[in-house]
Amino acid sequence: MSKVLIIAEAGVNHNGDMQLARRLIDAAAESGADIVKFQTFAADRLVTRSAAKADYQVETTGASESQYEMLSRLELTPSMHDDLIAHASIRGIEFMSTAFDEDSLSLLAAKGLKRFKVPSGEITNLPYLRRMAQLADEVIISTGMSTLDEIGAAISVFEASGTQRQRITVLHCTTEYPAPMREVNLRAMQTIADSFGVAVGYSDHTVGIEVAVAAVAMGACVIEKHLTLDCDLPGPDHKASLEPEPFRNMVVAIRHIEQALGSPVKGPSPSELRNKPIARRSLVAARAIKAGEVFTATNVVAKRPGTGISPMRWDEVIGTAAPRDFEPDEFLSL
Known part of the structure; x- marks a missing residue:
């Protein structure tokens, strides 16, 4: 204004x-x-x-x-x-x-x-x-x-x-x-x-x-x-x-x-963009996962930081097979 x-x-x-x-x-x-x-x-x-x-x-x-x-x-x-x-x-x-x-x-x-x-x-x-x-x-x-x-x-x-x-x-x-x-x-x-x-x-x-x-x-x-x-x-x-x-x-x-x-446009501000990956979550291994093991609600969890796969893709990830081994807390990949 x-x-x-x-x-x-x-x-x-x-x-x-x-x-x-x-x-x-x-x-x-x-x-x-x-x-x-x-x-x-x-x-x-x-x-x-x-x-x-x-x-x-x-x-x-x-x-x-x-x-x-x-x-x-x-x-x-x-x-x-x-x-x-x-x-x-x-x-x-x-x-x-x-x-x-x-x-x-x-x-x-x-x-x-x-x-x-x-x-x-x-x-x-x-x-x-x-x-x-x-x-x-x-x-x-x-x-x-x-x-x-x-x-x-x-x-x-x-x-x-x-x-x-x-x-x-x-x-x-x-x-x-x-x-x-x-x-x-x-x-x-x-x-x-x-x-x-x-x-x-x-x-x-x-x-x-x-x-x-x-x-x-x-x-x-x-x-x-x-x-x-x-x-x-x-x-x-x-x-x-x-x-x-x-x-x-x-x-x-x-x-x-x-x-x-400020502006009527809703979107992340410059300072928020710096905080966004810190505050958001990513899908990670809840425990050790072997290659070929199916991702389930018991072996997948959402944790910070938000630099990996978004938890909003949960339905896409759950039920698919792990492409490789994952250590606990490791970011998942498809």
């Missing part, structure tokens, strides 16, 4: 602190991730001032502020984007950001980004999807909270705007932080692939790394996982994120799975 694209979702885990944001880029690069991704939005264009927080946001950030107030503290300005893009370039990792509105899409395009991602909440935002289709070379669509019909409608918008299906990757996702294991429904990723003939991946909000690794074993070509420097930091997404060491472990596990998936 081709290399899985691993996205370290820094998101809003920078908490509005540029030093923390740069350290997240460092951690993503050092983990072996391919992309570090932030979020680009303006609270004024994203939510009303009275919009309620999600339950998980109340749990992680308290109920004293609105969703608008929380998001206002987490905005990245254009100059902040310049700083982070430059730092990612220095660290040798691709910079990406999820735009949550059309103006933010234009901002990212002006910064030179070619790969864009539809967040789960925007999959039904038609003007937004059309604007992204005008700007993106490659599109990743997250599908948390979505039905198959909604996914199909979004793909159709991109295709109608000139984005070929081969340039679209659809991520299965459960929009809850953290996502309960019983609601992951990882098999839905394959349903998406079968239904639309697109490349698929998984945006993981579960605790731990096992679901992301399992997704790769099931055919995911993109894995997205939240990254934080400390799960105990204040902020809405830290609790559902991986710290640098487990994130690194996830990357290593995914790279191992890539190798382990």
